[in-house]
Every structure is written in C-alpha cells, then in structure tokens.
Amino acid sequence: MKIINFYKYRISAFIFSFFLILFSVFLFIKDNLNLGIDFKGGILIEANFATPPNLADLRDKLIGMAVGNVEIQEFGSPENVLIRIEKNSEKKDEQNALINNIKNELPSEIDYRRIEFVGPKVGKELQIMGIKAVLFSLLAMFSYIWFRFSGWQFGLGALVALFHDVLSTIGFFSLTQIEFNLASIAAILTIAGYSINDTVVVFDRIRENLSKKESPFSELLNLSINQTLSRTLMTSLTTLLALLALYIFGGEVVRGFVSAMMWGVLIGTYSSIFIASPLIALLGFKIIKQNQ
Amino acid sequence: MLSLNKWRIFFVILVCLSGIYFLYPNFFNKTEVTALPNYLSKKQVNLGLDLQGGSHLLLEVDTKSVLKEKSEYLVDDIRSALRKQKIKYSNLGSKLSGAVVTITNKEKVDLARKSIRENIEKGIQISTEQTKLNLSFSDEYIIDSNIKTVDQSIEVVRKRVDESGTKEPVIQKQGEKRIIVQLPGIKDPERIRSLIGRTAKLNFHLLDPTTVELAQQRGKLPPGTFRVSNADPTAYEKEFLVKKRILLTGDNLVNAAATVDAQSGKYVVAFEFDRKGGKKFAKITTENVYQRLAILLDNKVISAPQIREPITGGQGNISGNFSPETANDLAVLLRAGSLPAPIEVLEERTVGPSLGLDSIEAGKKALIVGFILIILFMIIRYRIFGLIADFAIIFNIILLISLLSLIEATLTMPGIAGIVLTVGMAVDANVLVFERIKEELKSGRSIINSIDLGYKFALKTILDANFTTLIAALLLYNYGSGPIKGFAVTLSIGIITSMFTALILTKLIVSLWVVKLKPNRLFLTKIS
Numbered sequence: 001m002k003i004i005n006f007y008k009y010r011i012s013a014f015i016f017s018f019f020l021i022l023f024s025v026f027l028f029i030k031d032n033l034n035l036g037i038d039f040k041g042g043i044l045i046e047a048n049f050a051t052p053p054n055l056a057d058l059r060d061k062l063i064g065m066a067v068g069n070v071e072i073q074e075f076g077s078p079e080n081v082l083i084r085i086e087k088n089s090e091k092k093d094e095q096n097a098l099i100n101n102i103k104n105e106l107p108s109e110i111d112y113r114r115i116e117f118v119g120p121k122v123g124k125e126l127q128i129m130g131i132k133a134v135l136f137s138l139l140a141m142f143s144y145i146w147f148r149f150s151g152w153q154f155g156l157g158a159l160v161a162l163f164h165d166v167l168s169t170i171g172f173f174s175l176t177q178i179e180f181n182l183a184s185i186a187a188i189l190t191i192a193g194y195s196i197n198d199t200v201v202v203f204d205r206i207r208e209n210l211s212k213k214e215s216p217f218s219e220l221l222n223l224s225i226n227q228t229l230s231r232t233l234m235t236s237l238t239t240l241l242a243l244l245a246l247y248i249f250g251g252e253v254v255r256g257f258v259s260a261m262m263w264g265v266l267i268g269t270y271s272s273i274f275i276a277s278p279l280i281a282l283l284g285f286k287i288i289k290q291n292q
Numbered sequence: 293m294l295s296l297n298k299w300r301i302f303f304v305i306l307v308c309l310s311g312i313y314f315l316y317p318n319f320f321n322k323t324e325v326t327a328l329p330n331y332l333s334k335k336q337v338n339l340g341l342d343l344q345g346g347s348h349l350l351l352e353v354d355t356k357s358v359l360k361e362k363s364e365y366l367v368d369d370i371r372s373a374l375r376k377q378k379i380k381y382s383n384l385g386s387k388l389s390g391a392v393v394t395i396t397n398k399e400k401v402d403l404a405r406k407s408i409r410e411n412i413e414k415g416i417q418i419s420t421e422q423t424k425l426n427l428s429f430s431d432e433y434i435i436d437s438n439i440k441t442v443d444q445s446i447e448v449v450r451k452r453v454d455e456s457g458t459k460e461p462v463i464q465k466q467g468e469k470r471i472i473v474q475l476p477g478i479k480d481p482e483r484i485r486s487l488i489g490r491t492a493k494l495n496f497h498l499l500d501p502t503t504v505e506l507a508q509q510r511g512k513l514p515p516g517t518f519r520v521s522n523a524d525p526t527a528y529e530k531e532f533l534v535k536k537r538i539l540l541t542g543d544n545l546v547n548a549a550a551t552v553d554a555q556s557g558k559y560v561v562a563f564e565f566d567r568k569g570g571k572k573f574a575k576i577t578t579e580n581v582y583q584r585l586a587i588l589l590d591n592k593v594i595s596a597p598q599i600r601e602p603i604t605g606g607q608g609n610i611s612g613n614f615s616p617e618t619a620n621d622l623a624v625l626l627r628a629g630s631l632p633a634p635i636e637v638l639e640e641r642t643v644g645p646s647l648g649l650d651s652i653e654a655g656k657k658a659l660i661v662g663f664i665l666i667i668l669f670m671i672i673r674y675r676i677f678g679l680i681a682d683f684a685i686i687f688n689i690i691l692l693i694s695l696l697s698l699i700e701a702t703l704t705m706p707g708i709a710g711i712v713l714t715v716g717m718a719v720d721a722n723v724l725v726f727e728r729i730k731e732e733l734k735s736g737r738s739i740i741n742s743i744d745l746g747y748k749f750a751l752k753t754i755l756d757a758n759f760t761t762l763i764a765a766l767l768l769y770n771y772g773s774g775p776i777k778g779f780a781v782t783l784s785i786g787i788i789t790s791m792f793t794a795l796i797l798t799k800l801i802v803s804l805w806v807v808k809l810k811p812n813r814l815f816l817t818k819i820s
Contacts, residue, residue, distance in 0.1 A: 046647065100482060113647035115481065117640040122350065126773075133771035140763045148756055183706055186768055186776050190713070190783070193764030197717075197757040201724065204753040231727040234673065235720040238666050242716030245662030246709055251654035253342075253647075254709050261713070 003226045006273055007218045010282070013274035017164055024171020031174050036181035037116060039130070041123035042068065042086040043099060046114035047106065052078035065101055076252035080113070130185040137189055138162050141196050149203055153285040158199050161276035165195045165267050172263045178256040187257050191264030194239070198272035201228050206277065217285065221277050229273075236269045296803055304800050307792070308687055314694035337696045340704035342775055343652050345645035346476040347484065353445045353469045354634045355438040359389045359429065362437065366391045366412065366427060373411035379404045383424075390416070390428035398423055442469050444632045449473060451628035452487050470638070481642040483621070491590050491634050492625040494542030496576075499584035499596055500533040507533060523592040524613045532593050534586045539576050544569025548626035550619035553611060559619040560609040563626060570606025578602040589622070655708035662712050663689075666719060674726055676811075680801050681722040684793040688718045691789040696782065704778030714786030721758075721794030725750040739806060747799055754795065758787050 037044045055072050058081070062070045068086040075082040085098070099115065118126075141162065146155030169188055173180050205224040213220060240262060247258045317325050317336050325334050341348050363386035370393055374381050380396040381404070395404045401423055408425065409418060415433025419426045429437070446463060449471060453461045462474040478484055500517045507513050517533045547564040565573050576585075577599050587595045587610055594612045614622070666685065670678035692711060696703065729746030737745065762784060769780035805811070 048646070111644060111646050112642075113644045115640075115642045117637070119636075119638045121352075122638045129771050133767050136771075137764045137767040140767065141760050144760060144763065182772065182776050183779075186706060186772065186779050189764045189768050193761035194717070196760040196764075197720070200757045200760055201753050204756060208749070227731065228727075231720075231723050234723045234727070235717070238669060238719040238723075239713070239716035241665040241669060242662040242712050245665060246658045246712050249654055249657040249661055250709065250712070251651055251705075253651060253705055254654075257706070257709065 003222060004229070005222055006225045007222045007278055007281075009274065010278035013278070017271070017275055020171070021164060021167050024168050024174070027171050027174035031177065033170070033173050033180040034177040036179040037084065037086075037118045037123070038181040039123050039127045040086060041118050041120035042084060044085075044114065044116040045083040045099075045102065045112065046075060047081050047083065048111040048113055049079045049081065049107070050109050053081060055081070058083075061105060062102065065098070065105065080252075126182065130182070133185060134166065134188055134192075137192060138166070141192065145196070145200070145203070149207060151280075151285060153280045153283040154203055156283060157276045157279035158196060158203070160279055161199055161271040162192055162195060164271050164275055165191055165264060168267050169260060169264055172260060176259070178259060181256075183254070183257040184260060187260040187264065190261060191268055194265060195268030195271060198232055198235075198268055199276045201231065202272055202277050203280075206280070217281050221281060225273055225277055232269060232273065236265055239265050296800075296807055300796075301800060304797055307691070308797070311687065311691040311694040314697050315690050318693060318697055333697070335697045335700050337693060338700055338702045339648075339652075340702045340707070340775060340778055341474060341476060341641070342643050342705050343648045343655075343703065344476055345643050345648040346474065347478050347481040347640065347642040349473040349475070349485065349488065349637060350466070350639035351449070351471040351473065351488070352636045352638050353442050353471065353631075354636065355441045355469050356388070357633045358437060358441045359434065360386070362429070363387060363389060363391055366416065369411050370408055370427070373408045374404060377403060377407045379407070387428070389434060390426070392427070393425050395423045395425065401425070438469060441632045442471070445635060446471055448629050448631050449488055449635075452624060453484070455624040455628055456484060456487055458484065471635075477645065478642075481640070483617070485637060485640065487621055487624065489635055489637055490625060490631075492542070492628075492630045493588075493590055494545070494626060494630065495538050495588045496540040496573075497538060497586040497588060498535045498580060499586045500535055501583075502533050504531045504533055520586070520588060520591060520593050523589060523594045527613065529596070532586060532596060534588070534593070540565075540569055540572055542626055542630050544572070545626055548623045550614075550616065550623045553609065556611070558611060559614040559616055560611045561614070561619050561622050561626065562607065562609050565606045565608075567606070570604075573606060573608070574602060574604040578604075594622075651705045651708075655705065655712075659689075659708065659712050659715070663715055666715060670719060670722075676805070677722075677726050677729075677802075680798050680805070681719060681726070681794075683801065684722060684798045685715055685718055687797060688786070688789050688793045689715065691792065692782065692786050695785050695789065701781050701785075702778055703782070704775040706775045707778035707782045710779045710782035710786065714783060714790065717761075718786065718790035718793065721750070721754045721790055722798060724754055724757075725794065725798070739811070743802060743806060747795070751795060754791065758791060762787055 055074070059070060059072045062072070062083065062085070071084040071086075073082050074080065083102070099117070103112075138159065142155050142159040145158045146152055149155070166188055169191055172178075173184060178184075202225055205228050206220060209220050209224050209227075213223075215223075243258050243262050243265065246254060247262070250258060314333050314335065317328065317333055320328065320336075322336075325336060328334060367384060367386045370384060370391060374393070374395075377400075379400050382394050382396060384393040385391065393404075395401045401420060405418055405420060405425060408427070412427070413433070415430045415436065417428055417430050419428075442465060446465060450461075450463050453463065453473065453475065458475045458478055460476055462472070464472045466472050473488065475481070475484060500514055502514050502517075504519060513519070513533065516536050518536055520532050520534045522530055522532065544565050545563050546566045546569075549562050550559060551562050552558070553560045581599050581602065584596050584598050586593050587597075595610045597611065610622070612618075612622075663685070667682045670681050670685075672678070674681065689711070692714065725746050728750045729742050732742035732745045733739070765780045765784040765787065769777055769784065772780055
C-alpha cells in the first residue's frame with residue numbers, strides 16, 4: 001500500500017489553519033454576521049408578486065413607512081421578494097400595524113409566503129441559546145473523547161479541531177454574508193458532529209495500531225490516517241452528494257444552511273486529517289506499553 | 293463467526309416488516325387514513341407548520357400587572373382595617389408587589405399590625421420598621437399567583453381560538469409565563485393575533501356630564517373622574533370624562549353575539565348578564581335614567597349610549613361603529629372572557645400554504661435525487677456490496693419514517709434536510725465495514741474471516757463515531773425550537789436506524805450471500 005506522508009505536512013497545515021482562523025476572526029470583526037431576525041428581532045416577509053417588482057421603488061416605498069432599517073432582496077426568482085425590517089419597537093401594536101400597513105401598501109394580488117416577527121427580547125434569548133448549544137456540545141464531545149481514548153491529548157486534539165471547524169464556519173458566514181439564523185446554529189452543530197465523527201474514526205485506528213505495532217508515533221499516525229483515508233473520502237463524497245441534491249432541489253429556504261454544511265464537510269475532513277491527529281503528537285502523547 | 297441464526301433472521305425480517313407496516317399510512321391523506329381498516333396503523337408523520345402552512349405564536353403573560361393590581365387591592369384592605377380600628381396613618385401606598393403604611397401613633401403599631409393581619413390573605417408578609425409597616429407578597433404567593441394567571445390566560449386564549457373556528461390548534465404553556473399557540477392552516481393571522489392579544493376587559497361606568505373641553509377651561513377634572521379616549525379615533529367625540537367607579541364588568545356576562553339592530557340596520561353586539569349582573573344593571577339603569585353609560589373595552593370607550601329607560605331584562609346592545617367582522621370579534625372576546633393580564637406577542641411565524649407545498653415538493657425532489665446519486669455511487673464503488681448497502685439505505689429511510697410516524701413526530705423542512713443528510717451519512721457505517729473487510733482481505737485472510745473481523749473492528753468505531761453525532765443532535769433538541777427540533781429528531785433517529793441497517797441488516801445479507809452462494813471474490817474490483 002502506498003502511504004502518503006500526511007504527518008510531513010503538519011507544519012504547513014498548522015500555518016494554513018492559523019491564518020484561516022485569523023482571517024475568519026478578522027472577517028467576523030470587520031463584517032460581523034448577517035444576523036437574521038431570529039437573533040436581531042424584526043419583521044421578515046416573503047412575498048410572491050404576480051409580476052417582478054421594481055426593487056428600488058419597493059425599497060423607497062417601504063423606507064418611507066418603516067422606522068427601522070429595510071432590506072429587500074430577490075429570493076429564488078424575480079417575482080419572489082424577501083423584505084426584512086429591523087425595528088427596535090417593543091410595542092406589539094406598532095408591529096402589528098406595520099405589517100398591516102405594508103400589506104395595504106403592496107398590490108393586493110400578492111401571495112404572502114412567509115411572515116415572521118421576532119421581538120427583540122426573544123432575539124436576545126435565542127442568541128444566548130445558540131451560543132450555549134454550541135459551547136455545551138463542544139464540551140460534551142471533548143469529554144466523551146477524553147473518556148473513550150483515555151488521554152487528554154486525544155480530547156484536546158479533537159477539541160482544537162472542533163474549534164477550528166466552528167470558527168472557520170463562522171468566517172464562512174461572514175465572508176458570504178449568508179443570513180445567520182437558527183438553522184445556521186443547527187448547521188454548526190451538525191458540522192461539529194460530522195467533524196468529530198471523522199476524527200473519532202482516525203483516533204480509533206490510532207488506538208488500535210498502538211496496541212499491536214511498535215514504531216515511532218509519527219509513523220503510526222501516518223499509517224492510521226492512510227488506513228482510514230478511503231473511508232474518510234467516501235463518506236465525505238456521499239454526504240456532499242446528498243447536500244448537492246439539497247442545494248439544487250431543496251429550495252431557497254434551506255440553501256444557506258446547505259452551503260454552510262458543504263463547507264463544514266470539507267473543513268471537517270481536512271481538520272481530522274491534518275489538525276486533530278498531528279496535534280496528539282505535538283501535545284506530547286507518549287506511547288506507554290502496558291505489557292512492559 | 294458468521295452465523296445464520298434462525299432467530300436473528302426472524303428478528304431482522306420482523307423489524308423490516310414492521311417498518312413497512314408503520315410507513316404505510318403516510319401514503320394517505322388525513323381523511324383517507326381514518327377510513328383504513330382497523331388492523332392497519334393509523335399513525336402518521338405530522339407536518340410542521342412550515343410545511344402545511346399556519347401560524348406559530350409565542351406569547352408572554354404580563355404576570356407583574358396582576359401583582360400590581362393585587363397590591364392596589366391590598367391598599368384598600370389596609371385602609372378598611374385601620375379605619376375599623378380608628379387608627380391614624382399616613383403614607384399609605386402600593387409597591388410593585390405589596391404595600392406600605394406608616395402608623396401615626398407609635399403605641400398602636402401592634403394593634404394595627406394585628407388588625408391588618410386579620411384582614412389580608414395568608415401569603416402576605418408584614419414586617420415592622422418602627423412605625424412603618426411593610427407588606428409584601430411571599431415567594432410562594434407570587435409563584436401561586438403567577439401560575440393562576442398563566443393558567444387562566446391559557447384557558448381564555450383557548451376559548452378565543454376555538455371560537456374563531458381554527459382547526460386543531462395547539463396551545464401549550466412554555467416555561468413560567470409563556471404560551472405557545474400553533475394554528476395550522478389559518479388564512480388571516482393578523483386577525484387571530486389581535487383576537488388573542490387583546491385583554492378585552494369590559495367595564496361599565498357612568499359618564500360625567502361635564503365635557504372634556506369644559507374641564508380643560510376650568511383647569512381641573514371633576515373629582516372622581518378620569519379622561520378616556522374613544523376607541524374609534526374618527527368619531528366626533530374624541531375623549532370622554534368617565535366616573536372612576538366601575539359599576540359592572542364583563543365577568544357578569546353570560547352571552548354575547550353579533551346581530552343587526554332592527555331599527556338602525558347597523559351591526560351591534562347583543563349581550564346578556566347573569567342573574568346578579570342583570571339585577572345590578574336594572575338598578576343602575578333605574579337610578580340613572582337620562583344619564584349616559586360608558587362602555588369601556590381595554591380602557592377605551594367603545595360606546596356611550598344614553599339610558600332612555602330602565603333595562604330590567606338583563607340584556608342589552610353595544611352599538612359602536614362595527615363592521616360584521618369587528619362585531620363578531622368583539623362578541624367572541626366577550627364570550628371567552630377577559631385575560632387576567634395583558635399578553636405580549638414575542639414571536640410570530642406564519643407560513644402561507646403555497647410555500648409549504650413548495651417546500652414539501654422541494655424536499656421530496658432533493659431526497660429522491662440525493663438518494664439516486666448515492667445509490668449509483670455505491671454500486672460503482674463497491675459493486676455487490678454497494679447493492680447491499682443500497683438495500684440498507686432504503687430500509688434506513690423506511691425505518692426512519694416509520695419511527696417518526698410511530699411517535700407521531702412533526703416533520704419540518706430542516707427535518708427533511710436531516711433525512712437527506714442521514715442518507716448521506718448512513719452510508720458511512722457501511723463504508724467503514726466494507727473498507728475494513730477489504731483491508732482484512734488484503735492482509736491475506738479468508739473471505740469469511742475477513743467479513744467477520746471487518747464487522748467486529750468496525751463496530752467499536754461506528755459506535756464511538758455515532759455517539760458523538762448523537763450528542764450534537766440531542767443538544768440541538770434541547771436548545772432548539774420548532775423547526776430545529778424537527779431537524780434534531782430526524783438526525784437522532786436516523787443515526788439509530790442507520791446503525792441497525794448497517795450492522796445488523798447488511799451483516800445478515802452479506803452472511804447469507806457468502807454462506808449460500810460461496811463467491812470466490814467479494815469485490816469485483818481486483819484486490820492487489
């Protein structure tokens with residue numbers, strides 16, 4: 001079997017990832033996330049017009065009415081328009097009146113496909129919930145790996161890889177300015193689950209090889225990564241195929257979620273090969289033979 | 293070892309058949325399913341609001357306002373207790389949850405405390421600071437009051453939703469003071485929302501003969517009156533001076549209905565008092581003939597008719613500037629009773645029926661296309677093993693949907709994405725096994741030995757790997773709301789069913805194949 005020396009590329013991979021994370025953090029600070037109304041509060045209306053509307057006219061009309069920031073974009077087709085209104089008013093009467101006013105102002109033959117309103121109070125709560133969900137699941141995975149592989153180096157290696165994937169996914173959201181909403185939190189957690197899945201498969205092989213081969217740890221790492229490589233690639237490919245089908249046919253609503261997932265599958269596969277495994281060696285994992 | 297235990301075969305077939313049995317009802321719509329014979333399951337996967345269209349509302353009950361109201365009543369109780377004992381006091385007033393009073397005569401503090409104690413509820417604590425008495429609600433009292441307020445609010449909201457004719461609404465308490473309302477397939481969410489959100493406190497007052505303009509010229513309001521605006525801002529009289537005393541409230545109503553007034557031809561809301569209310573109403577109308585009655589809804593005057601003659605029948609009409617809808621809505625509100633506290637709409641998500649249908653179509657298409665792509669890919673890569681894995685994927689979907697039906701889970705759009713994703717990831721367990729078998733074959737083991745070891749070694753990895761994904765899914769379920777929960781559910785169940793199909797189902801098929809047909813090569817691709 002031809003063995004690819006992945007371990008050799010660890011330094012370049014670390015440098016690449018370091019800059020990737022740095023770039024992600026930079027993007028996050030510079031452009032922030034395109035927070036949806038789930039987290040920011042506000043009104044979202046998806047309206048299907050009989051004929052493609054003039055977005056500029058529509059924008060002027062709505063800006064005149066609404067107190068907050070108005071965003072209008074085409075959604076899927078020229079007839080379908082997404083209107084987002086960011087508004088800080090806590091008063092329910094005003095929100096209700098605003099939705100009604102907008103409806104009165106727009107032509108009557110419009111099909112309202114979606115109307116969502118999230119109050120600022122709920123928006124804040126959902127933000128906290130999202131952060132909690134991500135942090136707790138990272139912590140839970142870290143603990144599980146530590147426990148199953150009886151070495152903190154394994155746990156930490158996996159955790160660093162996870163943070164790497166999560167941060168770069170947030171960078172991906174900043175870069176593309178895809179709306180960041182509750183589904184994005186679901187995407188991040190699924191990516192974390194997927195990435196750790198990959199990592200565990202490699203770790204498992206390392207553990208197995210540790211018990212039966214006597215060779216330098218770096219060689220062991222390489223062997224394990226290579227042995228699991230075709231599985232890693234196969235699974236990434238089938239998952240990507242499923243995501244591709246969702247991206248093309250799944251409709252506009254899930255498209256943002258799916259593109260983040262695609263990024264996550266790629267970065268998760270990369271990180272389990274180039275980051276998680278070499279880190280164990282870097283963190284000073286020593287082979288202790290039980291039978292000696 | 294590769295064993296073809298009869299019981300194991302029986303078990304696997306049983307699971308697969310029950311999968312089909314529970315999947316079957318999903319091919320029918322709701323009315324068709326009730327017509328199915330009784331020996332068939334009738335449980336279906338529920339479609340989430342984002343797929344069937346409808347409205348989701350998150351409401352918060354302002355429980356503090358009830359405590360504030362109770363604090364004001366407490367002030368009255370203190371006043372009457374002290375007056376009975378002729379104890380002088382000052383600085384009597386309410387707090388956010390309680391009241392304070394200062395007793396003028398230091399020696400009477402104990403007596404005052406005792407007589408107040410006898411006059412108030414048990415859950416109210418009194419603390420003394422020299423001559424100042426501090427009354428506050430105990431924690432249990434507050435919790436108890438809040439629970440009552442929220443439960444009552446849920447009852448009222450339920451009545452209003454039922455009266456509005458919405459089918460299969462879901463109304464649940466969430467947390468301490470929140471209510472979730474789910475209304476499938478409604479057409480006019482704004483109307484329902486305004487119906488639910490209104491406090492609908494109906495109060496009968498007397499109007500003060502002084503006009504607002506006159507009071508403004510004099511620079512002060514007549515004693516015991518307050519200014520109230522007209523519910524109809526386009527009306528000629530914009531504001532009224534209303535006497536503070538509440539004569540009657542909507543609590544005394546037993547019925548209300550929208551009708552057309554025979555004389556004016558306009559829409560009115562006819563109401564009927566209970567016996568006690570009817571008597572009171574008769575007395576009021578007898579004593580105040582030719583005065584004007586003010587009917588206040590949520591502190592706005594909806595009607596201010598003149599009492600032309602005593603009304604002793606316990607019935608009356610409210611004539612505002614009603615359209616058929618607004619008259620009907622008011623009648624619904626009056627029948628359902630008022631909310632004990634104001635309600636705030638924190639969140640509302642409405643999906644129109646067209647988007648729901650499109651999403652279902654899109655989900656089906658994505659599932660079928662993704663499925664075909666993966667099936668082809670697996671056959672190209674693993675040949676016969678690929679075919680076996682494909683068989684496992686099909687049963688994975690069948691089992692997944694049948695389990696969802698069995699627990700009558702709610703399928704959402706993210707949930708469909710979860711199923712498609714599960715198909716992609718379900719292959720993983722099979723791939724792990726097949727790659728392992730390949731490896732064992734390469735190291736020179738026999739076919740049967742390789743298969744045996746392949747499953748054995750892959751088992752541990754699969755369990756570890758899936759467990760971590762399950763952690764993520766469970767946390768999502770715990771923290772997520774609505775559609776996201778749906779995603780977590782399909783992902784978790786998908787992981788569990790994929791372990792069954794990959795580890796038990798395919799193992800059985802592979803064993804059968806190897807034992808019965810004794811192939812001399814496992815993978816058609818040559819193994820070097």
